[in-house]
Amino acid sequence: MNQKALWNLSYGVYIVSVWDGERPTGCVVNSAMQITAEPATVAISVHHDNYTNGCIEKTGRFAITVLSEKTEPSIIGTFGFQTGKEINKFDSVKYDLKNDMPIVKDGCAYLVCEVINKMETSTHTVFLGKVLDADFISDEEPMTYSYYHKVIKGKSPKNAPTYIGVENETEENKLKEKRAKYVCSICGYEYTGDIPFEDLPEDYVCPVCGQPKSVFVKKE
Numbered sequence: 001m002n003q004k005a006l007w008n009l010s011y012g013v014y015i016v017s018v019w020d021g022e023r024p025t026g027c028v029v030n031s032a033m034q035i036t037a038e039p040a041t042v043a044i045s046v047h048h049d050n051y052t053n054g055c056i057e058k059t060g061r062f063a064i065t066v067l068s069e070k071t072e073p074s075i076i077g078t079f080g081f082q083t084g085k086e087i088n089k090f091d092s093v094k095y096d097l098k099n100d101m102p103i104v105k106d107g108c109a110y111l112v113c114e115v116i117n118k119m120e121t122s123t124h125t126v127f128l129g130k131v132l133d134a135d136f137i138s139d140e141e142p143m144t145y146s147y148y149h150k151v152i153k154g155k156s157p158k159n160a161p162t163y164i165g166v167e168n169e170t171e172e173n174k175l176k177e178k179r180a181k182y183v184c185s186i187c188g189y190e191y192t193g194d195i196p197f198e199d200l201p202e203d204y205v206c207p208v209c210g211q212p213k214s215v216f217v218k219k220e
Ligand SMILES: Cc1cc2nc3c(=O)[nH]c(=O)nc-3n(C[C@H](O)[C@H](O)[C@H](O)COP(=O)(O)O)c2cc1C
Pocket: 013, 025, 026, 027, 028, 029, 030, 031, 032, 045, 046, 047, 049, 050, 051, 052, 053, 076, 079, 080, 081, 082, 083, 084, 085, 124, 148, 154, 155, 156, 157, 159, 160, 161
């Protein structure tokens, strides 16, 4: 099976945010979709190991910020590759409160939801949320998952439902893997620019997670 065919399913890129009791936190998800219009409901799929999962479980609420093509990619680095168990993600990201829920300012729309049902899978909880409030934040284009992969060259970490392990790579991709390349050891971003990686200035930072050039590792 070529599991990459599943990447042809279309998604967006979102921040699911929540309170942990004292502070706001959250994570990146691609798995958010509208389920019904009347009443407006949406579903999200959140990995059992994500700190965000337990916070949604406890509070019964979550918000979704729809990221745009202009959203600072380091927000995806912070929310998608680090855990709220260890850092306060909203320390470095500006947010507003809507219906008391934290909404990332650098997005194009938001939804505030109340959990009305959930379904367990072996790895993820699917939360069904009734939409209590929603509005635009800006008129920028929403970021699609395809844009994230093709333009930002972002990767999906293990807890994303769309994660593909090396064993599922196609033969063509396995050959590409053999070429020398530089990869960010923090978020997995692969440098593909025209300037040889070695010639980049020392103040070059990973465009996804904002970490310095020194964290990149050469892969053969
Ligand atoms: C582009 C992208 C899409 C992701 N989609 C999902 C998703 O749909 N569900 C999920 O559980 N994790 C997803 N993740 C992974 C979580 O965002 C990541 O594991 C995060 O570090 C969890 O943070 P937390 O422990 O603070 O909740 C995604 C990450 C990225 C970068």
